[in-house]
Amino acid sequence: MLLTRFDPFKELRTLEERMRGAFSPDVTKDMFSSFKPSVNTREGEFAYHIDVDLPGVKKEDISVKVENGVLTLKGERKEKKEVKKEEYYQCESSFGSFTRSFTLPSNVDAENIHAENKDGVLEITLPKKEGKGESAKQIKVK
Numbered sequence: 001m002l003l004t005r006f007d008p009f010k011e012l013r014t015l016e017e018r019m020r021g022a023f024s025p026d027v028t029k030d031m032f033s034s035f036k037p038s039v040n041t042r043e044g045e046f047a048y049h050i051d052v053d054l055p056g057v058k059k060e061d062i063s064v065k066v067e068n069g070v071l072t073l074k075g076e077r078k079e080k081k082e083v084k085k086e087e088y089y090q091c092e093s094s095f096g097s098f099t100r101s102f103t104l105p106s107n108v109d110a111e112n113i114h115a116e117n118k119d120g121v122l123e124i125t126l127p128k129k130e131g132k133g134e135s136a137k138q139i140k141v142k
Contacts (some may be wrong), residue, residue, distance in 0.1 A: 078095065
């Protein structure tokens with residue numbers, strides 16, 4: 001009979017090594033490269049407001065489009081390629097492309113929407129139309 005010394009942490013070390021390999025920088029870069037900016041929406045007396053946190057995103061890399069009552073934001077936060085022999089111990093910044101869409105209320109004046117990228121925040125103002133806008137209509141099911 002062959003006696004082997006019992007090591008209660010052997011399986012734990014093996015699991016740790018597997019996890020370290022699974023979450024190496026090459027693997028995690030592709031898995032977690034999406035960028036989803038935070039959005040705040042509010043309604044004022046004369047307009048709706050959408051604020052999108054876009055630090056480090058240039059206005060040339062942002063697209064704002066209205067089509068069929070849907071406001072679509074597209075953009076990209078580009079990764080800085082110029083790293084001068086610095087070693088990161090932790091990097092929580094996310095990079096990549098994003099798309100966000102919002103269905104607009106019927107009383108939005110789509111012709112006069114204004115967007116401005118100010119201090120890393122995209123501020124979109126959606127003025128309200130005079131009056132109530134389109135009224136709701138009940139559709140009879142046949």
